[in-house]
Amino acid sequence: MAPDDLVLACGQEMEHLSGIGEVADHMNACGICIGNYGALDGSDIASSGSAEYMELKQLLASYSDGDQQGWEAEFRNxxxxxxxxxxxxxxxxxxxxxxxxxxxxxxxxxxxxxHRLYVAHALGFEQVPIQHAGDIK
Structure with missing residues (x-):
């Protein structure tokens, strides 16, 4: 049995799903999971709190991953x-x-x-919460 943090609401163990795409497919098809988590468009689970939001596509186009390898390589890693x-x-x-x-x-x-960007991208979120480093207090 998988640890509780790797088991979906319906009892499906995430480690038996081959990738995050399969997790998303399962979540959108499973009545139990949809009832517990909602549909995976990011609209109802994108964030809690009152953060500023940015379109994920815009963020990935405007900001680099840091090592200049690109987001595709970063996400693969x-x-x-x-x-x-x-x-x-x-x-x-x-x-x-x-x-x-x-x-x-x-x-x-x-x-x-x-990691959060990868998960949001893989789950098909349209927006993500952001904070600019200059806003840190």
């Missing part, structure tokens, strides 16, 4: 090298939304939130 953390974060986002905004630097880099 996360998927291949940090799968357990991605699965756990996916379930957390499905349950609670993105509760910590993506931190954007004045140098047009994402300073914090690469």
């Amino acid at each position: 996360l998927r291949e090298n940090d799968a357990p953390a991605i699965r756990a974060l996916t379930l957390s986002v499905l349950r609670h939304g993105i509760t910590t905004p993506i931190l954007l630097g004045g140098d047009c880099r994402v300073w914090d939130g690469h």
Whole structure:
């Protein structure tokens, strides 16, 4: 049996789903999961709180991942090298939304939130909560 943080509302173990795309497909098809999490368009689970929001496509086009390899390479690296953390974060986002905004630097880099961006992108979110580094107090 998988740890509770890797089991969906219907009892499906996330580790038996081959990727985040399969998780999203399952979530949108499963009546139990839709009842517990809502449909996966990001509208009802995008975030809690009153953060500023940015279109995900705009963020990925305007801000770099930091190592200048590009988001495709960054997301592939996360998927291949940090799968357990991605699965756990996916379930957390499905349950609670993105509760910590993506931190954007004045140098047009994402300073914090690469995993959250990957999960939001993979789940098809249109917007994500953001915070500009200059806004930190």
